[in-house]
Amino acid sequence: xxxxxxxxxxxxxxxxxxxxxxxxxxxxxxxxxxxxxxxxxxxxxxxxxxxxxxxxxxxxxxxxxxxxxxxxxxxxxxxxxxxxxxxxxxxxxxxxxxxxxxxxxxxxxxxxxxxxxxxxxxxxxxxxxxxxxxxxxxxxxxxxxxxxxxxxxxxxxxxxxxxxxxxxxxxxxxxxxxxxxxxxxxxxxxxxxxxxxxxxxxxxxxxxxxxxxxxxxxxxxxxxxxxxxxxxxxxxxxxxxxxxxxxxxxxxxxxxxxxxxxxxxxxxxxxxxxxxxxxxxxxxxxxxxxxxxxxxxxxxxxxxxxxxxxxxxxxxxxxxxxxxxxxxxxxxxxxxxxxxxxxxxxxxxxxxxxxxxxxxxxxxxxxxxxxxxxxxxxxxxxxxxxxxxxxxxxxxxxxxxxxxxxxxxxxxxxxxxxxxxxxxxxxxxxxxxxxxxxxxxxxxxxxxxxxxxxxxxxxxxxxxxxxxxxxxxxxxxxxxxxxxxxxxxxxxxxxxxxxxxxxxxxxxxxxxxxxxxxxxxxxxxxxxxxxxxxxxxxxxxxxxxxxxxxxxxxxxxxxxxxxxxxxxxxxxxxxxxxxxx
Numbered sequence: 001x002x003x004x005x006x007x008x009x010x011x012x013x014x015x016x017x018x019x020x021x022x023x024x025x026x027x028x029x030x031x032x033x034x035x036x037x038x039x040x041x042x043x044x045x046x047x048x049x050x051x052x053x054x055x056x057x058x059x060x061x062x063x064x065x066x067x068x069x070x071x072x073x074x075x076x077x078x079x080x081x082x083x084x085x086x087x088x089x090x091x092x093x094x095x096x097x098x099x100x101x102x103x104x105x106x107x108x109x110x111x112x113x114x115x116x117x118x119x120x121x122x123x124x125x126x127x128x129x130x131x132x133x134x135x136x137x138x139x140x141x142x143x144x145x146x147x148x149x150x151x152x153x154x155x156x157x158x159x160x161x162x163x164x165x166x167x168x169x170x171x172x173x174x175x176x177x178x179x180x181x182x183x184x185x186x187x188x189x190x191x192x193x194x195x196x197x198x199x200x201x202x203x204x205x206x207x208x209x210x211x212x213x214x215x216x217x218x219x220x221x222x223x224x225x226x227x228x229x230x231x232x233x234x235x236x237x238x239x240x241x242x243x244x245x246x247x248x249x250x251x252x253x254x255x256x257x258x259x260x261x262x263x264x265x266x267x268x269x270x271x272x273x274x275x276x277x278x279x280x281x282x283x284x285x286x287x288x289x290x291x292x293x294x295x296x297x298x299x300x301x302x303x304x305x306x307x308x309x310x311x312x313x314x315x316x317x318x319x320x321x322x323x324x325x326x327x328x329x330x331x332x333x334x335x336x337x338x339x340x341x342x343x344x345x346x347x348x349x350x351x352x353x354x355x356x357x358x359x360x361x362x363x364x365x366x367x368x369x370x371x372x373x374x375x376x377x378x379x380x381x382x383x384x385x386x387x388x389x390x391x392x393x394x395x396x397x398x399x400x401x402x403x404x405x406x407x408x409x410x411x412x413x414x415x416x417x418x419x420x421x422x423x424x425x426x427x428x429x430x431x432x433x434x435x436x437x438x439x440x441x442x443x444x445x446x447x448x449x450x451x452x453x454x455x456x457x458x459x460x461x462x463x464x465x466x467x468x469x470x471x472x473x474x475x476x477x478x479x480x481x482x483x484x485x486x487x488x489x490x491x492x493x494x495x496x497x498x499x500x501x502x503x504x505x506x507x508x509x510x511x512x513x514x515x516x517x518x519x520x521x522x523x524x525x526x527x528x529x530x531x532x533x534x535x536x537x538x539x540x541x542x543x544x545x546x547x548x549x550x551x552x553x554x555x556x557x558x559x560x561x562x563x564x565x566x567x568x569x570x571x572x573x574x575x576x577x578x579x580x581x
Contacts, residue, residue: 094208123181259271280316490555492505503523
């Protein structure tokens with residue numbers, strides 16, 4: 001059953017069936033509930049990664065069909081052909097660059113994606129390799145640089161660069177000499193879109209995303225390309241809304257961490273930028289739910305405005321929306337810790353804990369085995385689980401109501417009012433405006449005095465960092481050493497726009513406390529911008545076994561045209577450690 005918020009009155013999920021030895025290995029895009037026979041009873045179709053197409057009816061595996069390649073997505077669609085009897089959908093299975101179409105689970109048609117144009121530079125390199133006019137090492141070097149520059153290369157180039165060793169590359173080159181250089185692509189995701197009306201058995205078309213960064217809309221009659229759009233990145237997830245011949249949008253979650261929108265066949269200039277790449281997408285009502293790799297669920301409006309965000313306690317594995325029972329705004333999230341959570345927007349409705357923590361890698365909700373609300377889960381171990389949504393579960397009341405927390409109703413332990421407290425309260429009521437005005441006035445005075453004192457420290461050189469008042473110099477001084485030998489590190493910077501030359505640094509100190517070998521430094525021209533560093537050795541005078549130092553040292557920067565220092569700073573020296581000699 002279910003647990004969490006939704007089980008206060010009754011469990012949300014009821015156990016129906018569990019097959020621990022189903023041995024299903026698939027992804028979320030390769031599992032569908034389709035009425036393949038037209039009898040009104042949807043079946044479970046699973047395109048397994050072991051190149052098998054499985055059909056489940058109820059609790060039984062009805063049939064298995066071999067596939068020619070590893071599937072990447074499956075989708076059901078209805079064509080425009082009028083036929084006697086009930087409408088039977090066609091099933092499209094995407095494998096590599098091919099789409100295999102099944103009618104009543106019999107092979108009906110095979111569609112191949114159009115070939116891409118080969119890059120001229122790549123074609124020139126392959127022509128040289130086949131003719132023998134170019135060395136294999138030189139050709140591989142050029143193909144590698146071409147691939148690293150972002151050019152989409154052919155699979156022949158990818159295979160050649162993946163082989164290590166000159167002999168193996170030469171053998172592969174001999175095998176490829178007799179084959180033409182073609183640039184094929186691979187299908188990454190696939191969905192369907194209705195043409196004219198929003199009905200369960202309305203005529204529809206396939207929407208296909210490819211490795212060539214293209215999104216194609218295919219007409220089921222002859223599989224001609226109705227619309228084609230080019231994206232900045234490879235689409236990994238597709239969410240379709242609207243009608244093809246009215247108005248539609250295709251939301252594409254891409255590998256560059258952005259969600260691009262195709263409206264009526266044209267990509268929009270704006271996109272949704274995510275902090276991390278998306279790992280799952282679904283449409284819950286009019287909200288686009290996106291799961292990202294940073295364990296966060298995001299809710300966006302169809303036009304791209306962010307509505308909400310919700311953190312997850314574990315990495316997200318799959319998303320699925322709830323169709324029927326007016327629960328379209330609900331969606332399911334499968335987590336790596338074995339939880340399957342039911343959300344209404346960002347509010348948690350119910351939590352289903354899978355026994356043993358075997359996380360669900362693919363799931364689908366819909367009508368199955370004469371039950372309207374059925375959840376089918378494919379786990380990482382290959383097991384298949386079936387849950388039923390309880391007909392008596394009240395999902396509206398299961399959500400937490402927005403408002404103050406229950407702790408707000410707990411009374412605080414307030415002490416009793418004393419006579420002084422009552423008098424102060426009465427005084428504040430009578431003279432509240434005057435008290436506030438006086439406080440603001442004193443606060444402004446305090447800020448003004450603080451600012452004046454800070455400016456005086458900077459301009460008078462009473463600190464280690466000083467700014468000149470009438471020139472564009474900045475002086476910074478630091479003390480290095482524990483004593484009795486110290487070193488003053490001076491940093492002088494010209495912050496103006498013109499060079500300054502002819503300056504002198506004068507070190508003023510107590511001669512009974514310190515000894516400075518070079519108290520006067522001649523400085524060259526100071527160019528605007530860089531910091532100029534100067535070292536001034538300084539020795540603290542101390543009696544035997546006694547400490548010395550501790551008195552301030554003043555630094556003055558004088559110019560040849562002024563009788564007063566341009567800038568000065570005061571360095572507060574530390575107490576010197578006793579000499580170890």
